[in-house]
Amino acid sequence: MIGVTILRMVSGRVVLLFVGSLIIFAAMNLLPGDPATVMLGLDASPESLLALHHQLGLDTPLPARYAHWISGFLHGDLGRSYIYDVPVSSLIVERLQSSLPLIFLAMLLSLGAGIPIGVIAAANRGKALDLGLMGMLQLFKSIPDFWLAMMMTFLFSLTLHWLPASGFPGWENGFFPAIRALILPAIALAIPQAAITARFMRSSLIETLSQDFIRTARAQGYSRRSALWRIALPNALIPVLTLAGIQLPVLVTGSIIVESVFSLPGCGKLLLEAVNQRDIPVVQNLVMMIVTAIMVLNVLMAALVRWLDPRLGEECS
Amino acid sequence: MMARRNYTLWAGGILLAAVLFPAVVIVVFNGDHAPGIDVMHRYATPSLSHPLGTDPFGRDLMVYVLLGAFNSMMIAALGVALATIAGTALGLIAAGHPEASPSGSTRIIMGIADLGLAFPPVLIAALLVTALGASASGEILAIALFGLPAQIRITRQAARSILIQDYIAASRLAGRGTLTILRTHVLPNILPLLTVQATSSLALALLSDAGLSYLGLGAPPPLPDLGRALASYQIHVFDHPMLVAVPGLTIMLLVLGFNIFGDGLRDSLDAAHQEPNP
Amino acid sequence: MTAVLHVRALDVQSAVRPILHPISFRLEPGKILAVTGESGSGKSTLALALMGLLPPGFQARGEIDFEGTDFLALSEPEWCRIRGRKLGMVFQEPMTALNPTRRIGSQIADTFRLHTPLSKSEIRAETHALMEQTGLLDAGVSERAYPHQLSGGQRQRVLLAMALACQPSVLIADEFTTALDARTQSAMIALVTRRCETHGMAVLMISHDLGLVRRHADQVLVLKDGICVEQGPTTSVFDAPAHPYTQALLAMSLHGAARTPLTPLPVFRATA
Numbered sequence: 001m002i003g004v005t006i007l008r009m010v011s012g013r014v015v016l017l018f019v020g021s022l023i024i025f026a027a028m029n030l031l032p033g034d035p036a037t038v039m040l041g042l043d044a045s046p047e048s049l050l051a052l053h054h055q056l057g058l059d060t061p062l063p064a065r066y067a068h069w070i071s072g073f074l075h076g077d078l079g080r081s082y083i084y085d086v087p088v089s090s091l092i093v094e095r096l097q098s099s100l101p102l103i104f105l106a107m108l109l110s111l112g113a114g115i116p117i118g119v120i121a122a123a124n125r126g127k128a129l130d131l132g133l134m135g136m137l138q139l140f141k142s143i144p145d146f147w148l149a150m151m152m153t154f155l156f157s158l159t160l161h162w163l164p165a166s167g168f169p170g171w172e173n174g175f176f177p178a179i180r181a182l183i184l185p186a187i188a189l190a191i192p193q194a195a196i197t198a199r200f201m202r203s204s205l206i207e208t209l210s211q212d213f214i215r216t217a218r219a220q221g222y223s224r225r226s227a228l229w230r231i232a233l234p235n236a237l238i239p240v241l242t243l244a245g246i247q248l249p250v251l252v253t254g255s256i257i258v259e260s261v262f263s264l265p266g267c268g269k270l271l272l273e274a275v276n277q278r279d280i281p282v283v284q285n286l287v288m289m290i291v292t293a294i295m296v297l298n299v300l301m302a303a304l305v306r307w308l309d310p311r312l313g314e315e316c317s
Numbered sequence: 318m319m320a321r322r323n324y325t326l327w328a329g330g331i332l333l334a335a336v337l338f339p340a341v342v343i344v345v346f347n348g349d350h351a352p353g354i355d356v357m358h359r360y361a362t363p364s365l366s367h368p369l370g371t372d373p374f375g376r377d378l379m380v381y382v383l384l385g386a387f388n389s390m391m392i393a394a395l396g397v398a399l400a401t402i403a404g405t406a407l408g409l410i411a412a413g414h415p416e417a418s419p420s421g422s423t424r425i426i427m428g429i430a431d432l433g434l435a436f437p438p439v440l441i442a443a444l445l446v447t448a449l450g451a452s453a454s455g456e457i458l459a460i461a462l463f464g465l466p467a468q469i470r471i472t473r474q475a476a477r478s479i480l481i482q483d484y485i486a487a488s489r490l491a492g493r494g495t496l497t498i499l500r501t502h503v504l505p506n507i508l509p510l511l512t513v514q515a516t517s518s519l520a521l522a523l524l525s526d527a528g529l530s531y532l533g534l535g536a537p538p539p540l541p542d543l544g545r546a547l548a549s550y551q552i553h554v555f556d557h558p559m560l561v562a563v564p565g566l567t568i569m570l571l572v573l574g575f576n577i578f579g580d581g582l583r584d585s586l587d588a589a590h591q592e593p594n595p
Numbered sequence: 596m597t598a599v600l601h602v603r604a605l606d607v608q609s610a611v612r613p614i615l616h617p618i619s620f621r622l623e624p625g626k627i628l629a630v631t632g633e634s635g636s637g638k639s640t641l642a643l644a645l646m647g648l649l650p651p652g653f654q655a656r657g658e659i660d661f662e663g664t665d666f667l668a669l670s671e672p673e674w675c676r677i678r679g680r681k682l683g684m685v686f687q688e689p690m691t692a693l694n695p696t697r698r699i700g701s702q703i704a705d706t707f708r709l710h711t712p713l714s715k716s717e718i719r720a721e722t723h724a725l726m727e728q729t730g731l732l733d734a735g736v737s738e739r740a741y742p743h744q745l746s747g748g749q750r751q752r753v754l755l756a757m758a759l760a761c762q763p764s765v766l767i768a769d770e771f772t773t774a775l776d777a778r779t780q781s782a783m784i785a786l787v788t789r790r791c792e793t794h795g796m797a798v799l800m801i802s803h804d805l806g807l808v809r810r811h812a813d814q815v816l817v818l819k820d821g822i823c824v825e826q827g828p829t830t831s832v833f834d835a836p837a838h839p840y841t842q843a844l845l846a847m848s849l850h851g852a853a854r855t856p857l858t859p860l861p862v863f864r865a866t867a
Contacts, residue, residue, distance in 0.1 A: 012428075012431070013431075015428070016428055016431055016432045016435075019432060020432055020435065020436070024444065027444040027445070027447075027448050028444070028447065028448060138576055138577060138580070139569075139573060141576060142520065142569050142572035142573035142576050144524055144528065144565060144572070146527075146528060146531055146547070147527075147547060147561075147564075147565030147568065150547070150551055150554055150561050150565070151554075151562070153554065154554045154555065154558060154561070158554065158555045211691060212686060212688055212691040212692045213692055213693055213694040213695070215648065215686065216686060216692045216693065216694075216754065216757070218646075218648055218678065219648065219678055219679060219682075219683075219684040219686075220679040220705055220706050220709060220757055220758075221675050221676070221677075221678045221679030221680060221706065221709040221710055222675070222705075222709065223671060223672070223675045224671070231694060234696065235694065235695075235696050238696070246434070249434065249436075249437040250437065252437055252439075253437040253438060253440075253525075254528075256439050256532070257439070257528045257532060260531070260532060261551070271443055272443075272532055272533070272534075274447075275443050275446050275447045275534070278447055280447065283443060283447045287440050287443060287444060290440060291435045291436060291440065294434075294437075295435045298434070298435070308696065309695070309696055310696060310741040310743070311695050311696075311741070311743050
């Protein structure tokens with residue numbers, strides 16, 4: 001029965017992705033501005049413009065261009081970058097080496113710090129510890145992540161010299177140098193999200209602890225502590241997973257900005273360079289790829305939540 | 318509800334006023350253009366004439382930062398206003414008749430909401446800037462589009478909880494049209510919730526604005542801007558940490574102000590709900 | 596007869612006011628004591644005080660003597676060894692009293708896991724037997740079912756199974772049949788009374804259903820605003836209520852002496 005709901009959800013997302021691809025394509029191809037003019041400069045001759053148009057496939061009708069792009073996208077052929085003149089896919093794959101680990105690490109840190117802090121605050125609800133933690137979280141939630149990144153470079157890299165301030169040595173130079181380069185960006189990215197996670201975890205756990213089945217468990221012989229950890233926490237974690245799914249696009253945005261602060265050669269940097277140089281194939285495919293990745297991960301997260309919460313598995317959406 | 322002292326509300330309000338009031342004063346007396354460039358007094362240390370010193374262009378840092386805060390606030394407010402109006406309208410339409418199975422328009426609107434979740438503001442801004450170049454209106458649009466899905470969902474959910482009440486059915490039986498019911502029963506009831514939502518959206522919008530303008534995807538110069546200021550001052554983090562600390566702290570205070578204010582609003586709303594109806 | 600539970604001058608205070616004024620009663624093995632009164636009279640507070648599960652800010656005083664131990668002097672770990680093993684409790688709201696994300700078999704087995712050294716397979720066998728006794732298997736309910744797949748009556752059976760698992764000497768049943776239809780109600784009561792007879796389990800039954808109280812309780816205790824206004828054997832309380840409040844309560848229902856008893860209607864068993 002879970003399968004049916006998930007299947008329906010997946011088909012819904014496929015339709016949405018199609019609409020999304022149309023929007024991205026329209027933004028890149030219908031709005032004013034001619035990439036050929038940008039590439040060759042305003043004083044380019046009409047002949048060379050025409051030649052470039054042909055070379056870029058800009059002289060074919062729009063539907064054909066869309067069909068060409070999307071079928072290429074589905075087959076992993078993302079076209080060639082106007083600026084670098086290399087396949088877009090190879091550019092993206094190269095940049096994913098730092099972007100993916102960064103987002104993954106930040107998500108891990110956000111959940112790894114946010115969940116325990118939220119549980120501690122909920123377990124000490126109303127006490128000084130809870131109030132102190134909540135105040136701190138409110139503050140962390142309000143910090144712009146890229147500014148936090150700058151302040152952390154100031155402290156940990158420039159003053160204490162613990163971690164590199166910028167750049168990425170690549171994985172081929174060993175695991176630890178690469179991780180060392182990512183740790184500060186990941187922490188900066190994770191702290192505001194961890195604060196949001198912790199606050200959500202706290203209220204979810206408090207809400208769960210007030211449910212009747214906690215009293216049933218206590219009447220059965222569970223101690224206050226084991227009822228919290230073994231009965232309430234698993235239930236309270238389910239909405240936190242949903243939140244993590246929603247945080248993913250926020251982390252993607254944040255990673256693009258934080259990569260810029262730390263000069264990490266990731267997808268964010270690639271996107272910004274492409275935007276500034278109007279490298280349309282790169283922007284178009286990279287945006288499409290990020291949107292697809294977010295949607296796929298959202299569906300996976302929703303499937304996980306449905307699997308964990310049997311009530312959702314059977315209800316029709 | 319009003320008799321209860323709401324310290325959170327006050328704390329948030331004071332934080333916001335501390336940043337926004339001087340900003341408005343400067344805008345009223347000096348206009349919103351950036352202070353003049355004065356190369357003779359670059360990197361000045363704090364003094365009476367320049368309370369926070371000057372920036373790499375000799376501009377008064379405090380004035381520049383306050384003007385930046387004002388501009389960020391305007392962009393965030395316009396973006397949130399757009400999202401709130403459009404999202405509320407779409408959310409009300411999508412609420413429809415809760416008893417009936419979802420109609421075509423509901424499905425389409427919820428599809429928009431789902432799609433929006435996958436388009437973080439930086440991607441929308443990237444598309445818009447690639448196609449049209451950087452502009453304040455583009456940034457406002459990006460922020461509005463980002464806020465739209467949450468606004469639609471929240472409005473729809475809140476409206477549905479009202480629409481399933483018995484007195485709505487009674488109104489329908491009395492011959493009131495859907496529009497009248499939405500205007501007289503639903504909207505007034507969900508207004509407090511929408512206010513809370515708008516407050517927390519403002520906090521998010523300010524963060525988005527800062528990030529976008531840091532990346533150069535926000536409003537272009539000459540409007541003073543905190544994110545752009547941070548981008549250009551970043552290299553000075555070691556020799557002039559003040560230049561990086563002040564704009565960032567200003568953003569943080571504004572965001573914190575809205576977050577705390579929003580919490581206070583929510584608390585007083587909950588308190589109002591818990592009190593028995595007369 | 597020796598009482599299994601002997602309550603002496605128990606009172607409960609909240610931070611601002613007394614919830615329950617000093618109350619004394621005895622629970623005897625195999626007998627049912629009903630606590631009745633209107634909502635807000637302190638019935639549920641009494642139940643929670645006996646379970647040691649009063650909400651924070653509530654303070655119980657007096658003496659609850661259970662087989663020689665005073666509950667009010669127990670430490671939390673000692674409490675956890677008694678709750679679920681010696682003392683079972685069934686709650687009012689079967690819809691929310693079960694954990695929605697866990698299978699019912701596992702929730703019933705929890706009582707064994709917490710209080711017995713049984714192995715996994717022994718626990719599985721015990722759980723199965725318990726589901727058999729409580730009529731869940733007959734209704735086609737599997738151990739692997741989730742609470743939302745069950746009817747209200749079936750959920751209440753699960754709760755009862757959880758409470759009865761370790762054969763407690765006392766069962767506290769807080770309005771546990773109120774949300775059920777009449778047929779399910781009598782089936783549940785039958786399950787409980789059978790336990791009283793076979794295992795000598797004592798029951799503290801909280802109910803505002805005077806018909807139910809009159810049919811099944813041996814003793815009655817009437818609460819009003821946290822004060823025990825009347826207590827005694829069911830028949831004497833129902834036939835000759837002493838306190839004006841009890842008289843009024845009985846007058847409002849059809850079950851007291853104030854009205855002539857109705858001729859019982861013949862019961863038709865539905866054969867489903």
